[in-house]
Every structure is written in structure tokens, then in C-alpha cells.
Amino acid sequence: MWSNKKYSLISVTVFTLILYFLFAYSLERTSFYTLLFLWIGLFSSFYYLYRSNKTNFTFLVVISVLFRFVFLFSTPNLSQDFYRFIWDGRMLLEGFNPYLSLPETFIEQKNYPINQAVELYNGMGAMNGSHYTNYPPINQLCFFIAALIDNKSITGSIIVMRLLIILADIGILFYGKKLLEKLQLQKSTIFLYLLNPFVIVELTGNLHFEPVMLFFLVWGLYKLFQKKWVLSGVLIACSISVKLIPLLFLPIFYQFFIKKETSILKGLKKLVAFYLIIFVTIFLFFLPFFSSTLISNYSKSVGLWFKNFEFNASIYYLAREIGFLFRGYNEIAIIGKIMPVLTVIFLGIVSFYKKNNSMKQIILSMLFGLSFYYFTTTTMHPWYLATLIILSVFTKYRFPIVWSLVIFLSYQAYANIPWKENLWVISLQYSVVYGFLIYEVFLKNKPTQKLSGKNCYEKEKESGFINH
Template sequence: MSFLKKYHSIILTLVSVVLYFLFAYTTQRTEFNQLLFLWIGLFACYVGLLKNKQSSFAYLAGIAVLFRLIFFFALPNLSQDFYRFIWDGRMILEGLNPYLSLPETFIEQHDYPIPQAKDLYAGMGTLNGSHYTNYPPMNQLCFFIAAVFAKNSIIGSVVVMRTIIILADIGILYFGKKLLKRLQLPVKNIFIYILNPFVIIELTGNLHFESVMLFFLVFALYKLHQQQWFLAGVLLACSVSVKLIPLLFLPLFFQWFVKNDASVFKGFQKLAFFYITIIATVVLLFLPFYAPELIVNYTNSVGLWFRNFEFNASFYYVAREIGYLFRGYNEIAIIGKIIPILTSCFLLILTFFRKNKSLKQLLVSMLFALSFYYFLTTTMHPWYIATLLILSVFTRYRYAVLWSFVVILSYQAYANAPWKEHLWLVALEYIVVYSYFTWEVFIKNKTHSKN
């Protein structure tokens, strides 16, 4: 027992290394039982590493990088989106605008504009290849960099993109620690995100660029706390230009600028310039891709997430069943339009009726705003949870950590041929999440407030 206690962290690290290797190089998403076994084992090690108070910050940071490097030469095994990333990057390298064409059009015409075009199209699938790209310009820059260094190799492109994502996570570690210090919170909280197996597997392993988006977001929040609002605006715009989701947070900055300034007029002035900075930066980043068709193609592609796609949803699935019961068909076209309206109303409530004057308060509002949207959305891919995780690091709420664990249940859908969700597993996932959310936010929080 004394041996286990003395070498607790080293043993958990070695077990994690083995499990990550098995996950990266021997597991497919269709093998749900193996997937589940490795996932549970990795989370058990993760919890053990976090609870061990003897581990130094440097040790935890080191193994966080080590775990990511295990995936370095592995092809993503839980997602095929990376094939489209490579396609877009190589299109830019060839001087073609990825927002203006469909991969399937080239394939149908036997016109192969980039190296390995047929392999990339087969990898991304007909669904992805039949839609215009919805990845913003900073994301496209990452794809382009991969094309520059590996225009003829799929695994080479994967290695370049994975390097970018790992560097982004190191940046999150660096600025996250600095922000935690400024907020007078334990700096080791950052490992709730950095060491989380979900983050390592979904982002580093499967090349989802939430890491890059969150690097810019955390950097922006750090600069905002330093009162450097112009630079914060530019960084936030870069975050939006990787993934659009930070746009959701923009109304929440109202109190930070207006109520924290001695002059209400000056506060409004700063807020206006902050918004103008963000909008202008985003527009500038899109300019190299501008064409008359760009706006139509891009908005239609983004709109598909509200009108057509369904995956791992919660309240939406309940609403869908009610629609089937009373109308006899899927109401996604109607429900998809209601979700943005409800989200906007909730955002307005948080903006004007909840205190957001301090950065701590603002971060909690951001966490609740995004949670509300994800609870309602028609499509809840697992990697979306990464943003909730990083926000929770700066709060006392941990329901996102639990969600990052139970979200593995959604992958059972890929074990079926053809692909099909088991709704009882989806229900189990959300029963666990909502139960803990209710306890933590409404019961535990109320007790905490009394004390």
C-alpha cells in the first residue's frame, strides 16, 4: 500500500499511456464495448491524477503533453471531418475558394483539383461532400498550413493539424493559469480541462479545432481582465473566426463595459468600439474569400444545423416526439427556428437581469448561456462540450466534467449498421447530466449561498 501511495501518479500515468495508445491505434468508433472500456479506464486515471495533491504543476503539464503526443501519428478514429479539413486547405493552396464549390461536383465531373481528391472525398463521405464548407477563415488558415507542409500526404496533413491543436492547448494551459491567478482561483483547476481524456481524444485525437478557438477565447478573457479591451476584441474575433460559437457571448459583455465605467456614456462608447473591433476583424478575415455567392453558401451551410441535422439532442428529441404525436411528422423545420429565439431571450435575461460586472460573474453567465443553447440544440456533437469545460474551470460548477464522461454513450449509434441512435442511451446520458446540473446549480448553490 505504501508503494502504491508513493508512486500513485506514476502508476496512473503509465496506465493512461497504455490506454491512450490502445485508443489511438487499435480502436474504431464501431467497437463500442472497447471504446467504453478504454473511456472509463482513462477517466478513472484522470480523476486519480487530479485528486493526488502531491503531483506538481510541472508534472501534470508534462504528462498532459505526453498523452497528446501518443496520438501524433494516428488517423482520427471517431470522426471523418478531418478529410474535409484537408480538402479545404488544399483547395486554398491551389488558389481555389473552398466556400464556392462542392467536393461532390468535382468528383461527379471527374475533375480532381487537388492531390488525393478521390481518397479525401471517400473519407469525408457523401453527406459532407454535398454541402458547402462551414468552417470560418481562421480555421481555414489551419487547413492551409497543413496543405503547405503536406500537400500530398493525408497522414502528413494530420500531423501538421495535430501540432497546431497541441500548441493551442499549451497556450490554453499558459493563459488559463495566468487568468486563474488573476481571479484568485487554484491554478491547478486548469487541469480539469487540460488532462480531461475527452479533450485529449476529441480534440487532439480527432482533430476538432475547439482547442484553437478556446486558446483565442481564454487569451481574450485574460486581456479583458487586464483592461486591454481592443486586443481582447481582436482575439475574440479570432476565436469567432475559428468557430462561430463565441458570438453567443457578445451580449453578455454589456455590464462589463457599461456598469463598470464611472460614466455610462463612456461605457457605452467602449462597448460599441469593442463590438466594432470584433465585427471589423471578422469581416477582414473573411475578405480574402469574398465573392457574391459566399454569404448565401455559408449561411445555408450553417443553417443546416438548425433545419436538417439531428444527433444526441435532449429537449429537441422530446419536442420532436410531441410533433410526431400531434402532427404525424418531424417538426425540425419549425423547432429549428424556435431554438435561436429561445436562446436569444435567455441571453437577454442573463445580460440585463443577472450581475455580470466581474469577470467571475461573466464567466458563469457564459457557461449558463452556452449550456442553455446546448440543452435545446438539434445537434450536440461530443466535442462541443469542450467550451463548457474550459468555462467551468473558472467557476465552481463541474457538471460539464460529468457530461464529458457520459457523452461517450452517444457513440453507441456508430456501432449499428446502418447508423442509428439508441434513444434510451441518449436519455440515460441526459438524465445523469440534468440530475447533477439540478443538484449543483439549484440545490448545492443555494446551500453555498446561505453559508
């Protein structure tokens, strides 16, 4: 006879499948309270399934994949970016360079170069359609594959892209488990990423390609741990060629190469070679798209995120309010330039003054370096959080997991027509995140009085980012 635990397990699994089905096929972005109910239900189920089945690795793998396949035939309901993905892929299929033209131009001229051009343009929205694409080459390759397999049906393209994302998550499972084992960490912690409702909904459900980027990044870190730094450089370049975010991590590898060698000169040579491999590989990926206007168009598109867009920000919103107080208008043009500089300074401190000569220390620095960037950015879309979640899996810090629970509050803005953020709701989100971060960094691993002075120091040194 089955035990009560097995009945509970099956019941929770079925309940979770129903919630994901409702999320995928009936939820509208403007229905914030329905979203709230589903989100809390999914995270409650996630907590139970993860905590009660840590030793049942196969079961967690099966349900992680199963939950993703619930979304297979659904149309993303929390993001419209996928329309631009399909547009870019079909443009490539028709022989156009997606970096050189605006969807808006074709629509205004009533020149429709691809199937369902008007429908795709209306779906992506005028704001997206009036900017040059900022998706790097391997991301474009994913879009092209979707167009190659089905360039006449939006649903068909969605299914292809979703399968690519699911395959990438399976790759993360494979190499993430290997890296956890090499670092002598519990392999089950990979499910803090794989089973997380945020990851399933935002990435598989809403077709954001962070899993492809993270697959190459985790694989690259695993190869670097194996001292196969040439292949690691190529893989990290692939990661950057999906999303640019891993560029921020490059300075952090400095000490790993310098301290691992018998001489500084030998370490520098390997470091320079490592960087050259990365940038040459990226250049080769961009080469088929190269033209005299590519750099200009691409830099304009990326620059918009620092000078024009603002959403779900943290420290930036505080700085903006101070700017309003003293200047009377939005200072995004100034503050948007200052924030990246602060990130560069912080990354410099982390790269050169913190000990980064082991893989655990490198990943810890990556986690806090990227966290600083996200805390100061003008735009923090929910799906950006995926990178922090996977990095946290290889550390003892769990604030990104808590953030993945409360970041759904940012969708409250879409309950208003036209959309408008409620700063009290944003404040609630970040109060929880910062509160838990402070707890983890300063309180959770506070040494007890039973430890001797030397042992106390060693415990602090091993346990936290600020203590290295």
C-alpha cells in the first residue's frame, strides 16, 4: 500500500500541473490578483516538492521537465518580446540583416518582407518595433532555427523556441550537477533553479533565452574548473553571444589565472590568451552581420537601456526622486550614466581586492557583482533574475530565490491601463530582498561565542562574501 507521503506527493504534483496549466492558458497580464494566487500556490508547491524530495533526484528531474512541457503550446502572456524574436528569425531566413533595419520602417512603407509581418509588428508593439534589435548572434541563431522549421505560424515558431529553451535547461541540469559535485556541494540544489516557478514561468513560459546563455556559462565554468581554459573561453564567448550580461564577469577571472601559476608573467599570458579567445570568438559570431552601420545601430539600441528605459528599479528610483527634489525633472540621462560607472568600480574592487583563486570564490564574486548591477540599474525586468538564481545554486546565499518569489510584484504595473508602477509595491519587493540579503550576509553566519578567536576568524572567512 502507498504511504500518506506518496499520496501527498502525487496530490501536490497534480495540483502544481493544474496551476501551471491555468498560468499558461488562462492568465491575462492585467489580472494581477489571479497572478498573485497562482504565484503563491506554485511557490508553496515548489517548497514542498523540493524540501521533501531532495534525495529523489530522478523524480525532481522528471517533474522539472514535465512542468515545462505544460507550456509547450501556449502563447506567452507576460511578455511580448517573442514577436520580435520571430521577426528577426524570419528576416534572417529571407536574407535580411536584422541589425540594419527597423520593423517600423517596413510597416510604414507597407512593405512586408516576411510572413505575418503586420501581426508580428502589432504584437511586439510600436516601442519595440521602432528600435534596432539588440539580440546577439547566437540568440539570432535560435530565432533563425524557429523560422527555418516554421515560418508561417506564430504558434509553430513559439513551440520550436520553447523546445530550444527546455533543451538548454536540460543542459544546465547536466553540467550544473557535474559542477556541484566537483565543488563538493549537494547536487539537489540545482533544483533551486530547475524547479523554481519563476524560472519555469518567465523563461520557458515567456520565451526568454536566459537558459541558453546560462547553459554555455555553466558549461564554461565547469571546463574552467577542469583547467580546460581554451574551451572555457569559447563557451563563455557563446554565452555572451546569447546575452551580453556575462561580459561583466570577465574581470573576475583575473586572480584565478594569476594565482594559479608559478609566476605572474605566466599567469598574465594565460589570462590575455583567455580574453583573446573570448573576444575573437565573439567577433567571429558577429562577422556575418558586419556592416558600417552595425556598431552604430547596436550601440544605440543597447544605450537605450541606460538613458531611456526605467522599470522595477531599486537604488535608481531613490536617486531619481532626489533628482526630482533638487532639479524638478527626471535625471535619467545623468543617473543612467553614473550607475554603470558605479558597477564598473564595484567589479574592479571585487576583481582585484577579493580573493578569487577558486571556483567557489569566483562564482560568489559573480553573484555579488551582478547583484550590485541589478540593484543600481534603471531597468530590472523579472527574467534578468535567472542569472542570479543559477549562480546562487553554487553558493550558500539564497536571497535570489527569495527575490524570485517577490519579483512578481513588478507585474502590478500591468494591472493599470496604461501601465503604471506603484512605488509602494516596488518598495515592498525590495524591502524583502534587502532584508533577507542583510540577514544572510551579516546575521545568518554570525559566529557564536563558543568559537575561539582563530576558529571564529576561519569560519567567517569561509562563510561570507564580505569576509574574504
